Amino acid sequence: MLLTPYEAASGPPPDRGARGTLRIVVADDSVLLREGLVRLLAEDGHQVVATVGDGPALVEAVLRYRPDVSVVDVRMPPTHTDEGLRAAITARSHVPDAPMLVLSQYVEASYAADLLADGSGAVGYLLKDRVARVEEFLDALHRVAHGATVLDPEVVAQMLARQRQGNALDPLTPRERQLLALMAEGHSNTAIAARLVISASAVEKHVGNIFTKLGLPPGDAQHRRVLAVLTYLRA
Amino acid sequence: MIESFPTVVRGWWRPGARFGFRIARRTLVESLYLLTAPLTAVTGVLLVLGALCIAAAGLLLPGGSRVVARAQILARRSADAERWRIAKLRALAGGADRSGQRPERPAAPDPRLWLDVAHAVAVLPVVLVTSVVTALWWFLGVATLTFPLRYTPTPAGPMNLYAGFARLSLELASPAWHLAFAVSLGMALLLTLPLETRACVAAQAGLGQSLLFDVPALYRRISGLEEERNSARAQTVAAVTAEAAALRRLERDIHDGPQQRLVRLAMELGRAQHHFDSRPETARQALADAIAQTQEALAELRALSRGIAPPILTDRGLREALTALAARSSVPVDLDADPLDHRLDAAVETAAYFVVAEALTNVAKHSHARRCAIGLRHGEATLRIWVADDGVGGAALNKGHGLRGLDDRLNAAGGRLRVTSPSGGPTTITAELPCC
Numbered sequence A: 001m002l003l004t005p006y007e008a009a010s011g012p013p014p015d016r017g018a019r020g021t022l023r024i025v026v027a028d029d030s031v032l033l034r035e036g037l038v039r040l041l042a043e044d045g046h047q048v049v050a051t052v053g054d055g056p057a058l059v060e061a062v063l064r065y066r067p068d069v070s071v072v073d074v075r076m077p078p079t080h081t082d083e084g085l086r087a088a089i090t091a092r093s094h095v096p097d098a099p100m101l102v103l104s105q106y107v108e109a110s111y112a113a114d115l116l117a118d119g120s121g122a123v124g125y126l127l128k129d130r131v132a133r134v135e136e137f138l139d140a141l142h143r144v145a146h147g148a149t150v151l152d153p154e155v156v157a158q159m160l161a162r163q164r165q166g167n168a169l170d171p172l173t174p175r176e177r178q179l180l181a182l183m184a185e186g187h188s189n190t191a192i193a194a195r196l197v198i199s200a201s202a203v204e205k206h207v208g209n210i211f212t213k214l215g216l217p218p219g220d221a222q223h224r225r226v227l228a229v230l231t232y233l234r235a
Numbered sequence B: 001m002i003e004s005f006p007t008v009v010r011g012w013w014r015p016g017a018r019f020g021f022r023i024a025r026r027t028l029v030e031s032l033y034l035l036t037a038p039l040t041a042v043t044g045v046l047l048v049l050g051a052l053c054i055a056a057a058g059l060l061l062p063g064g065s066r067v068v069a070r071a072q073i074l075a076r077r078s079a080d081a082e083r084w085r086i087a088k089l090r091a092l093a094g095g096a097d098r099s100g101q102r103p104e105r106p107a108a109p110d111p112r113l114w115l116d117v118a119h120a121v122a123v124l125p126v127v128l129v130t131s132v133v134t135a136l137w138w139f140l141g142v143a144t145l146t147f148p149l150r151y152t153p154t155p156a157g158p159m160n161l162y163a164g165f166a167r168l169s170l171e172l173a174s175p176a177w178h179l180a181f182a183v184s185l186g187m188a189l190l191l192t193l194p195l196e197t198r199a200c201v202a203a204q205a206g207l208g209q210s211l212l213f214d215v216p217a218l219y220r221r222i223s224g225l226e227e228e229r230n231s232a233r234a235q236t237v238a239a240v241t242a243e244a245a246a247l248r249r250l251e252r253d254i255h256d257g258p259q260q261r262l263v264r265l266a267m268e269l270g271r272a273q274h275h276f277d278s279r280p281e282t283a284r285q286a287l288a289d290a291i292a293q294t295q296e297a298l299a300e301l302r303a304l305s306r307g308i309a310p311p312i313l314t315d316r317g318l319r320e321a322l323t324a325l326a327a328r329s330s331v332p333v334d335l336d337a338d339p340l341d342h343r344l345d346a347a348v349e350t351a352a353y354f355v356v357a358e359a360l361t362n363v364a365k366h367s368h369a370r371r372c373a374i375g376l377r378h379g380e381a382t383l384r385i386w387v388a389d390d391g392v393g394g395a396a397l398n399k400g401h402g403l404r405g406l407d408d409r410l411n412a413a414g415g416r417l418r419v420t421s422p423s424g425g426p427t428t429i430t431a432e433l434p435c436c
Helices: A005-009 A031-043 A055-065 A083-094 A109-116 A128-132 A134-145 A153-162 A174-184 A189-196 A200-213 A221-234 B005-060 B065-093 B113-145 B175-275 B280-308 B311-316 B318-328 B346-367 B403-412
Strands: A023-027 A047-052 A069-073 A100-104 A123-127 A149-151 B160-163 B166-169 B333-337 B372-378 B382-389 B416-420 B427-434
Touching: A023 A031, A023 A055, A031 A047, A031 A069, A031 A128, A031 B175, A047 A055, A055 A069, A055 A083, A069 A083, A069 A134, A083 A100, A083 A109, A100 A109, A100 A128, A100 A134, A109 A123, A109 A153, A109 A221, A123 A128, A123 A134, A128 A134, A128 B175, A134 A149, A134 B175, A149 A153, A149 A221, A153 A174, A174 A189, A174 A200, A174 A221, A189 A200, A200 A221, B005 B065, B005 B113, B005 B175, B065 B113, B065 B175, B113 B175, B175 B280, B175 B403, B311 B318, B311 B346, B318 B333, B318 B346, B318 B372, B346 B372, B346 B382, B346 B403, B346 B427, B403 B416, B403 B427
Parallel strands: A023 A047, A023 A069, A069 A100, A100 A123, A123 A149, B333 B372
Antiparallel strands: B160 B166, B372 B382, B382 B427, B416 B427
């Protein structure tokens, strides 16, 4: 259901059972949530290599441990605003493509756009509540760790509401927009095909059309998907 | 009853004499004022010029600001002297005009230096005219009236008056006519002297009155009104700031409190679901944790709602609410509150309540106090509340501890906050609020 590099080869999605243990950094200033997360992750067999409570500590931990993925709370001391988000972006400037799954009590499309701005994927932006759906959360974590982009349906909904006014997405047909929304949420071609009840080749054709209409240069399909989502966010 | 003739005359004469005496006295004082004016006016202009030179030199010198300040004081000396003279004139010449209307402050300090300087310059030509006219009036009046004393009868021709090259012959040939003319002219001049001095004083002191008293008074009134407006504005700003701060804090409290609890609750429920079949023991533990989080979340919500609008304050009023606050405090509290005979204004009640609530939080957090006391007094038009503790002291408005926010809240309600907290203690925080 997520964007993964494996899909570029349009082969079957990776077997969930095949995912291995992840080395994870958890950044959250609330001890309450940190404890809960660590326990949740540990019970799924992952290794939490560091827990930190503020932005600079996150950057340092990412530099030191090079984790497979970091789970980051947006709001942390000292400013209690978007500290975590900025720290995640800083960390990625030091360690390119370091996977980041950002969690927040509320989601803002502009935050998502900031996070995706470098266009290299391996980022997720989810409402904290999604953690309660443990399966989906762990799944999202794995996909981000493997380079996918996962956005909260809430962000996508904000986008849909916003794009009523004319913008870059105008050339897209309603069907293509629907498809792009699903791509942004991280659904794979196969999942999209199943959801829209169309064939996988039809999905591929639509995706190709979207790339062309948004003027994305040919190249790595994964990269193009990230760019398409980014265009979508900025629309 | 028939009054005897002398009594009647005396009764008629007395007020007349009193009137004459008053006029004479006033004329003398006014003449003195007018005739000494050239001295003070010239001195005043010289002082202003001198001050100007000194100030110019001061501006050129390094660190000459003190010199400039001195020069300013010097420049205002003449205005101070004139203010004193006008006040004195009013006092001595009797309450014929405006002097009685207001108590003048002769040397009322006024920030408007330029008015004083303008007066010193503007008054000089006026003074030259009034003093010369007055002096001539006096001289001619006295000289002609005393003419008979100096008169030596000589066979004279017709009496002539000279004005420049023009010659006016009065055709008064006999010495008796000469004398009669001189005496009547002198009488006329001296009798009209009061009118002359009155007019000159009106011109000269009027100028001083407007430049040295009226305009500054107007400025003072304007600046008074401006101050009032500014303080009203500051009150509005304080209200807005206090409200914005309260809202931000509320958002933080919700985020850090119940929201976190509920996320954790959802997390635990998720865990329970996740492990339900495979690891029932873990699932059970997660459920127990979930229940604990629910209870915590409820407790935090209760505390929060109390922080927004304490139900007991709304329902029972300030005194009961303070009793409840005192009972909840972790540091033992002595409550000394007068019973209130009526409910106070809601804004006052809320402000007072939060002062005590915040102060008690500070006592518990920072003071290490063993006891503290809450006091409440309702005076004529003010409500005074104080919280005192025997702790370590060192609290200050600019130190955080939420005191700044309290100050804003109080300012918004028209009140003020006083903090007495020497290092080492004890601390007393007093709030005064206007209320009826």
